[in-house]
Structure formats: C-alpha cells, structure tokens
Amino acid sequence: MTVHPFYRRERNQHPPALTPNYKSSVLRAPFRPLVSPEQAELDWTGPAFGHDMLGPLDNDLIRNASAGGEALGERIIVHGRVLDENARPVPNALIEVWQANAGGRYAHSNDTYLAPLDPNFSGCGRTISGADGTYVFRTIKPGPYPWPNNGSDWRPAHIHLSIFGEAFAQRLITQLYFEGDPLIPLCPIVNTIPDPAIVERLVARLDFKNQMPFDCLAYRFDIVLRGRRQTYFENREEGA
Amino acid sequence: MSDGPFDGRLKETPSQTAGPYVHIGTAPQSIGRPALPNQPGPVAFEGTGAVTVEGIVYDGAGEPVRDAMIEFWGADPDGRVGRNGLFGRTTSDFRTGVYRFRTARPGPLKAGTAPYIAILIFARGINLHLATRLYFPENRAQIDADPDLRRVSPSGRASLTAVKASDGEADYRFDIHLQGENETVFFDV
Numbered sequence: 522m523t524v525h526p527f528y529r530r531e532r533n534q535h536p537p538a539l540t541p542n543y544k545s546s547v548l549r550a551p552f553r554p555l556v557s558p559e560q561a562e563l564d565w566t567g568p569a570f571g572h573d574m575l576g577p578l579d580n581d582l583i584r585n586a587s588a589g590g591e592a593l594g595e596r597i598i599v600h601g602r603v604l605d606e607n608a609r610p611v612p613n614a615l616i617e618v619w620q621a622n623a624g625g626r627y628a629h630s631n632d633t634y635l636a637p638l639d640p641n642f643s644g645c646g647r648t649i650s651g652a653d654g655t656y657v658f659r660t661i662k663p664g665p666y667p668w669p670n671n672g673s674d675w676r677p678a679h680i681h682l683s684i685f686g687e688a689f690a691q692r693l694i695t696q697l698y699f700e701g702d703p704l705i706p707l708c709p710i711v712n713t714i715p716d717p718a719i720v721e722r723l724v725a726r727l728d729f730k731n732q733m734p735f736d737c738l739a740y741r742f743d744i745v746l747r748g749r750r751q752t753y754f755e756n757r758e759e760g761a
Numbered sequence: 762m763s764d765g766p767f768d769g770r771l772k773e774t775p776s777q778t779a780g781p782y783v784h785i786g787t788a789p790q791s792i793g794r795p796a797l798p799n800q801p802g803p804v805a806f807e808g809t810g811a812v813t814v815e816g817i818v819y820d821g822a823g824e825p826v827r828d829a830m831i832e833f834w835g836a837d838p839d840g841r842v843g844r845n846g847l848f849g850r851t852t853s854d855f856r857t858g859v860y861r862f863r864t865a866r867p868g869p870l871k872a873g874t875a876p877y878i879a880i881l882i883f884a885r886g887i888n889l890h891l892a893t894r895l896y897f898p899e900n901r902a903q904i905d906a907d908p909d910l911r912r913v914s915p916s917g918r919a920s921l922t923a924v925k926a927s928d929g930e931a932d933y934r935f936d937i938h939l940q941g942e943n944e945t946v947f948f949d950v
C-alpha cells in the first residue's frame with residue numbers, strides 16, 4: 522500500500538498547553554512531553570462526509586433555527602477555501618460552526634450572561650467544502666461577551682470552527698475573529714498564541730466586494746490543514 | 762493567498778480551545794436540541810463485536826472535566842479502516858463528568874501491533890486537542906511488544922489500557938488524567 526504520511530504538526534504554530542493567563546488551562550495542561558509514534562492507518566484515514574448529509578439550511582444560521590422570523594444582528598457571509606500545507610484545495614471538508622448571538626449570548630444551558638437569547642437563533646451550523654476547497658455559510662456577526670478569568674475579561678467577536686479534512690491527522694478546532702476588533706489583542710484566549718503574526722491567520726478579513734448587495738457583508742477566511750509529505754514511500758505490510 | 766505558482770508550504774491554521782459551548786456545534790442533542798442529520802454521535806457500531814466504553818476525564822486537581830467533547834476513530838472488527846472505519850463523538854455528563862460511547866472492538870491493523878481506538882479530547886482550557894489511544898486489557902502481550910509503545914513506561918502503558926468493567930452497562934472503563942501523577946500518555950501524531 523502506498524501512503525503519504527503527514528508533515529509533523531508544527532507545535533510552534535499553535536498555543537502551548539499551559540497558558541496561565543487563560544486560567545482554565547492551568548489544571549488541564551499535561552506536564553509530560555507528548556509521545557511521537559510513527560503515523561499509522563488511523564492517522565492518514567478519517568471519517569468521510571458528503572454533501573448529501575447536510576440539511577438545506579445547515580449553512581444558513583440566519584434561518585436554520587427560525588421560530589417564525591430571522592436572526593437579529595449584522596448579516597454576514599463567511600467564505601474562503603480549505604487548503605492543505607501544500608496549498609492544495611481540500612474538498613469535502615466538514616466545517617461545523619457555533620457562536621453566540623448578536624448580543625454575545627450562547628443558546629446553551631450553561632451560559633448565564635444577562636444578554637437575551639434570540640428566539641430565531643441557535644448559533645449552530647455546518648457546511649462542506651466543494652471540489653475546489655471553497656466553503657460558505659451565512660450568519661449574523663456574534664457579539665463580544667464577558668467571562669470570568671482575570672476578573673471580567675471580554676472575548677472578541679468570534680465564531681468557533683470544527684474542521685475535518687480527509688484524515689484524522691488533520692482534525693482541527695479553532696476560532697475565527699473579525700478584522701478591526703479592538704478586543705483581539707486584549708483576549709487571554711487569543712493570547713495563548715504568543716506570536717501576533719500567527720494570530721493574524723485567525724482574523725477574517727472584510728471582503729467588501731463579495732457582499733450580497735443590500736443583504737449581507739462578506740468576510741473571507743481561509744483555513745489551512747496539515748499536508749501530506751510530497752515524497753511517496755512504500756509502507757511495508759509486515760505480514761498483514 | 763495567491764493562486765499562482767507556489768514554492769513553499771503554508772502554515773497550518775492555529776488551534777484555539779473548543780471552549781465550554783462546544784456542544785452547540787458538535788453535539789446539540791447533549792443540550793436538548795435535535796441532532797443534525799447524520800451527525801456523528803456516541804454509538805458508532807452495534808451488533809457482534811460492539812463494546813461500550815465509559816470513563817471520566819480528570820483535571821490536575823482530580824476533578825471531573827464536565828465539559829469535554831471526545832471523539833473516537835477505530836477499525837471495524839475485521840481491522841478495516843477507510844470507508845469502514847468507525848467514528849463517533851460523545852460528551853461528558855454535565856453533572857457527573859462520565860462519558861460513554863459504543864463502537865466495535867477493532868480488529869488488528871497490522872501484525873506485531875496491538876489494536877487500539879484513537880481518541881481526541883477537546884474542552885475549555887485545552888488549547889490544542891489532546892490525542893490518546895485506548896488499548897484493550899486482553900492484548901497485554903501485544904501492548905508490551907508494540908513498537909509504538911517502546912518509549913512508553915509501564916505505567917504509561919497502563920494509562921492507555923482500558924479496564925474490564927465489573928458492573929454497570931459498560932464493558933470497559935477508560936479514565937483519562939490530563940495532568941499529574943497518573944497522567945495519561947498523549948501523542949503527537
């Protein structure tokens with residue numbers, strides 16, 4: 522069997538496990554170094570998702586939890602491409618999203634923030650990238666919200682993204698921020714990433730020309746998943 | 762990002778914590794909302810060879826993590842992955858912290874290695890998901906001989922081996938310790 526293992530994850534492009542200014546990490550960060558096994562079949566395969574699994578409104582958070590109306594807030598589309606580290610498009614990538622409503626409140630039983638719920642908004646959606654790696658979803662811009670950390674810290678507006686590429690090794694969960702938000706550099710979760718230049722890759726850019734006229738502004742956000750090594754190697758099947 | 766000739770590598774998008782509200786997007790049924798069509802859930806396999814695993818993810822103070830989302834990916838009973846691979850996800854109970862899932866006891870992938878289920882852990886306070894493996898206690902000899910586990914201490918190997926459950930509905934117990942003396946072995950895959 523011919524396999525293409527993945528480049529090792531560049532850990533310096535990610536937040537370290539222990540980030541004391543984000544207090545929740547203090548008791549949840551492993552102390553011991555990670556063990557690096559050889560990549561195996563469970564790493565270079567992964568669950569497959571198809572466009573036929575999606576409901577028609579899965580990528581429209583403005584309407585997919587309607588109780589008769591549309592969600593309140595700044596109407597936006599978020600779009601971009603899913604690529605790998607070799608700059609190849611990743612088709613059929615499942616992107617699951619969740620977010621707060623325009624007031625910064627999550628439709629979640631554990632969120633007790635005083636901002637009201639929006640009866641027409643659940644903050645849950647999904648989309649799948651096309652053959653060229655492009656994806657799009659429509660939503661409202663989430664509001665910032667306070668959370669207990671160093672006293673009352675504030676999260677910048679953000680959308681949580683969960684991404685499946687073609688292999689389990691590419692699995693990624695992250696957050697998208699919005700260009701120009703003054704809360705970005707103040708956020709202890711953003712700052713778990715020590716290098717501001719790396720944070721920039723989590724900032725969606727206003728894409729004025731791709732607005733839906735008289736309906737939605739557009740933001741552009743490209744996603745890069747791990748890539749396979751370019752050189753082939755024959756995986757010896759040891760007696761299998 | 763240009764579409765022109767490209768002579769270097771892009772950098773992977775950095776991770777951020779899944780946060781405490783991961784359920785909204787990945788497991789809506791756990792907060793009383795309908796699951797989306799074909800959304801992976803805690804049961805990946807039923808029938809001959811199915812096993813139920815339960816456990817608790819503990820933090821460094823020994824407290825259950827009650828907001829974890831856990832994904833599992835493994836071979837089918839014949840050791841096949843790809844289209845036959847079994848994927849699912851489960852969440853910690855908000856009150857007890859217990860997670861539970863049902864999948865196949867995987868067949869061996871490769872001679873000379875012990876079968877395992879790949880596990881990913883996401884939660885508030887975890888900045889980049891943690892990867893571990895669940896091995897089965899019946900495979901002790903293969904576990905001890907497995908080349909991947911050569912650099913893992915005996916106690917580390919024990920942390921990766923589920924325990925046969927003696928009561929309740931689960932077949933195996935697999936507790937995960939994020940930090941401390943009994944820390945689970947995590948992998949950089």
Ligand SMILES: [Fe+2]
Binds near residue numbers: 621
């Ligand atoms: Fe959030």
